[in-house]
Amino acid sequence: MKSEQQFWQDVASGVNPGWTVRVDPLSAGPTPNFTRNDAFIYVVDVASGWLGAGATTTEDAAKILASSRTLLADQDNVLTLGSVNTADVAGKAIALCGAAHADAAAPEVAAAVSMTVAALHETQTYARAVHANRQSGQADMAGHWIYIAYRTKNGEGIITRPVWVSSIHPGIGQTGRFLDPDRLLEIVRSVIHGDTSSTQTSVGDAIAADGGAMVSPKLLLPS
Incomplete structure (x- = not known):
């Protein structure tokens, strides 16, 4: 059985679409333009206020899912995680x-963003987004995907929540670029x-039911 650290390293090396990964986009400078990328993934740990983001393509997202x-x-790789459920x-990676x-x-950051892509494919949010994207002529994974991970006060697990924003949403979505940091924070807080x-x-x-969530002051709505 492999160690948990080795598992994350395996994920990072085995699921590698060659994307750009950023940490804490809320404190980042000007957002570069990724013309080829159409899928932007944002992962949020609510308890600490930590955020990471990755940019990829619909085609590479399919490869990530398969990998x-x-x-x-591989059951031996995930015994220390207690679950093979992608969510x-x-x-846990987030x-x-x-x-x-x-x-x-x-390696945990690449693993978190990669496993989030796989988890998103199994949600109703993904199915609705694909339908909307096809109607508007967009690639299946196109848009901005926010995956929020809640640690509960009773400590009985991590609860995740997907959010999708169309890249052609008026005034919010952007094509080929990460969301504006202020806009991202506004959505996450809401x-x-x-x-x-x-x-x-x-x-x-x-x-x-699990005692409430631990929420970083950074992610609370302004009073």
Whole structure:
């Protein structure tokens, strides 16, 4: 059985689309233009306020999905994780990055963004986004994908929530560029507020049932 650290290294090396990964885009400078990329992934650890982001293409996202499923099929690699569910693995990778305040060179960051791509493919949000993208002539994975990981106060696991923003959404989405940092923070704060203040959704209900979420002051709505 391989160690947990080795697992993350395997994910980082085995799922490598050659994308650009950024850490804490909220404090980054001007966003470069990635003309070829159409899928922008943002991962958020709510407890620490840590964020990471990666840019890739729909074609490379399909390769990431296939590679991730192959890696997770290796039971020996994931015994220390306690699950082969991609949402669980992605959530744990994001939480580990947040707890360590990981920088872009850490294998956990590449693993977190890569496993998030695989986890997103299994959500209803992805299915709805694909339908909308095809109607507007966009590639299946096109747009901005925010994957939020909640650590609960009772410590019984990590709850994840996907969010999709179309690259052609008026006034929000951007094609070939990361979201404006202020806009990204606005969206993240709004979603977190909704999830942690209401039990009207499955995510909100799960958070409440597990004692509530730990939320960094950085990600709270302004009072």
